[in-house]
């Protein structure tokens with residue numbers, strides 16, 4: 656019997672995986688068993704493909720976190736700009752108003768800018784905090800298997816109710832640090848620290 660890989664050499668045994676005859680050079684102990692070099696190469700390739708798949712999954716998580724960070728900035732800017740429009744109206748009113756009780760120019764500018772920032776912050780923190788609360792409630796919902804048998808209308812009511820509850824708690828959670836916590840978490844993910 657000759658080696659499958661070296662037709663000029665005598666084989667010393669058969670590979671337990673593929674059954675090919677192989678010489679001493681072509682058989683290797685891979686910890687727990689002896690395989691031929693073809694099968695070893697195949698196994699290494701499988702391991703490589705697996706680690707590549709893990710790497711790809713990881714990259715997808717990083718990309719998604721980066722997207723979220725970008726969107727959160729846009730959310731802040733959009734709501735800040737809406738606040739700025741309000742500020743312009745406020746400043747215009749302060750200039751145009753003949754009422755001595757009306758806020759002065761600087762109060763209108765500073766108040767408007769501060770208000771715009773707050774509006775931007777609320778929207779930004781809600782963007783981060785709400786999904787966390789919503790995910791939590793949804794997992795509660797899915798753990799209650801009985802909801803599956805409800806009719807679509809009841810389901811909708813439950814869904815809207817949960818949405819409202821998530822909105823309410825999400826808002827308070829988000830504004831008082833929950834949003835920031837989620838933001839920092841996703842920033843770590845975007846940097847690949849997980």
Ligand SMILES: [Zn+2]
Nearest residue numbers: 670673691694
């Ligand atoms: Zn083999």
Ligand SMILES: [Zn+2]
Nearest residue numbers: 658661678681
């Ligand atoms: Zn050989």
